[in-house]
Amino acid sequence: MAVALTSAPALFAQDELNLYSSRHYDTDERLYSDFEEMTGITINRIEGNADELLARMEAEGENSPADVLLTVDTSRLERAKDMGLLQSVDSDVIETRVPSFLQDEDNQWFGFSQRARILFYDKEEVENPPQTYQDLASDDYEGMVCIRSGTNVYSQTILAALIEHLGEDAARDWAAAVVDNFARDPQGGDTDQLRGIASGECDIAMSNTYYFARAIRTDVDGLSDDAMENIGWVFPNQDSFGAHMNLSGGGVAANAPNRDNAIRFLEYLTTDSAQEYFSAGNDEYPAVPGVALSPSVAELGFFKPDDLDASAIAENVPAAQRIFNEVGWE
Numbered sequence: 001m002a003v004a005l006t007s008a009p010a011l012f013a014q015d016e017l018n019l020y021s022s023r024h025y026d027t028d029e030r031l032y033s034d035f036e037e038m039t040g041i042t043i044n045r046i047e048g049n050a051d052e053l054l055a056r057m058e059a060e061g062e063n064s065p066a067d068v069l070l071t072v073d074t075s076r077l078e079r080a081k082d083m084g085l086l087q088s089v090d091s092d093v094i095e096t097r098v099p100s101f102l103q104d105e106d107n108q109w110f111g112f113s114q115r116a117r118i119l120f121y122d123k124e125e126v127e128n129p130p131q132t133y134q135d136l137a138s139d140d141y142e143g144m145v146c147i148r149s150g151t152n153v154y155s156q157t158i159l160a161a162l163i164e165h166l167g168e169d170a171a172r173d174w175a176a177a178v179v180d181n182f183a184r185d186p187q188g189g190d191t192d193q194l195r196g197i198a199s200g201e202c203d204i205a206m207s208n209t210y211y212f213a214r215a216i217r218t219d220v221d222g223l224s225d226d227a228m229e230n231i232g233w234v235f236p237n238q239d240s241f242g243a244h245m246n247l248s249g250g251g252v253a254a255n256a257p258n259r260d261n262a263i264r265f266l267e268y269l270t271t272d273s274a275q276e277y278f279s280a281g282n283d284e285y286p287a288v289p290g291v292a293l294s295p296s297v298a299e300l301g302f303f304k305p306d307d308l309d310a311s312a313i314a315e316n317v318p319a320a321q322r323i324f325n326e327v328g329w330e
Contacts, residue, residue, distance in 0.1 A: 016042045017261045020057065021070040022050035023248065027281035034277075035268050041261050050076040057085045062255050067262040070250040073153040075160075077109035077249055078314030086251040089263055097270035097288050101309045102247060109251035111310060112269045113278035114285040115208035116303065117158050117244045119234045120194060125203045132237045133162060133244070136204070137177030145178060146193045146202035149186040150324030154208060154246055159323060160316035161244050161308055168319060176327040186330065191220060198227035208246055209300055213283035217296035235303035242306040248284070249310075 019032075024047065032043045046053070050071045057064050057080070069086065071077055080086050086108040094103075094110055102111035119136065121129040126144070130136050136145060148155050163171040183202035188195075193205035194212060199222070212233065215223045235243040250269070252262040268274055275286035280294040285305075324330075 015040075015258060015261055016044055017258055017265055018044045018046070018065045018067045018256075019070065019265075020046045020048075020053045020066045020068065020253070022048065022053055022076070023070050023072055025282050027277075030277055030281055031269070031274055034273065035265060038268070039261075039264065041264070043265075054080055054083060054085060057253065058083055064253060064255050065257060066253040067256040067258045068250055068265055069253055070248070072246075072248045073157060074109070074111065074247045074249060074310045074314045075153055075157060075317040077104070077251060078311070078317070080251065081106070081108045085254050087254045087256070087259075089252050089266065091263055091267055093267040094270055099287070099289065099307075101307050102249075102287050103310070104251070105309075105311050109249055110266065111247040111249040111287045112266075112275075113248045113282070113287055114245045114305070115210045115248070116235065116285065116300075116305065117154060117206060117208050117246055119236055120197060120205045120207055120212065121232050121234070122197050122200075122203045123230050123232045126232075129232065129234050130204065130236070131234060132240070133158065134166075134174060135236075136206070137174045137181065141181045141204055143181065143183055144203040145181045146183050146196035146205040147178070147186055148188070148190065148193065148206070150321070150329035152186075153317075154190070155186075155324070155329075156317050156320045157246055157313055158206070158244050159320035160313045161306065163316045163319055163323075164308055164312050165241055168323070171320075172323045172327065175323050175329055179327050179329050191215075191223070194231065195222040197231055198223055209285075209297070210283040213294075213296040213300060216299055217283060217294075233300065235301075237306070238304050241308065242304040244308075245285070245305050247287070247310050249287075 057066050088107045098110050119130055190207040190211040193207050196202040197205055256262045275288045275291040278284045279297050283296050
């Protein structure tokens with residue numbers, strides 16, 4: 001399905017777009033170069049940690065050159081909104097293409113790609129792998145679980161989602177029980193959790209799908225072909241609310257000097273070509289329904305995703321961090 005972007009005056013052909021991005025993937029180069037070739041708009045990039053970018057935009061104030069903010073999680077986008085760093089956008093293209101539950105209720109930020117946060121396990125050691133996120137707290141898995149720190153945004157958003165689904169008290173009990181099941185103190189990134197299974201340090205791990213799909217597509221240190229063959233996966237909660245989805249997205253900066261170009265860029269990110277590249281280039285799931293998956297992502301199989309509103313998840317992140325601190329999930 002072809003998408004017509006919002007029309008722009010001819011003078012935009014030589015204009016610019018100032019992009020502040022915490023997406024650190026070399027494969028995104030194709031996204032930017034295709035947009036520049038298609039529109040004649042030059043993208044000037046500032047890349048860094050999301051929190052650093054938010055602090056920079058706040059310090060720059062009304063004089064900020066930022067036109068678009070891209071991050072790899074909705075909690076930072078929600079924070080940017082709360083800080084007054086984003087503005088509402090009225091775009092028929094985005095409204096039509098991006099499902100409503102992947103948009104901010106005030107149209108200040110939008111999701112453009114997704115990653116399922118699922119469970120992986122050692123096929124030889126785990127006869128009955130957990131089938132739900134709740135199962136991860138079972139005594140059956142004591143001393144078996146590798147997982148990321150409670151300060152990590154991926155950990156925060158899965159707990160934030162469970163708060164929404166189960167209530168805060170049940171989510172706190174879950175987090176405390178998972179801590180009891182740790183095979184080691186939380187450490188490293190998602191790939192390190194998968195390496196923990198490969199090395200035998202743990203039997204079960206939680207990770208975003210795109211880290212595993214990347215290891216299917218290309219060589220990753222510590223994840224040999226034999227190790228990958230021994231790792232199984234479960235899309236949790238398929239009989240209830242579905243597998244949790246982490247969202248990468250963006251919004252137009254509050255003081256964007258090139259607002260029309262910024263909206264045009266966000267609309268471009270919803271096109272089939274851009275959405276397919278999120279999957280082919282970075283092993284993510286498109287946010288736009290019906291867009292083809294790359295072979296590495298498709299190999300993981302079909303599943304029921306959680307369609308919990310992304311705004312609700314973002315709003316629960318502070319409570320999730322508080323729970324992590326309370327139960328000792330450091």
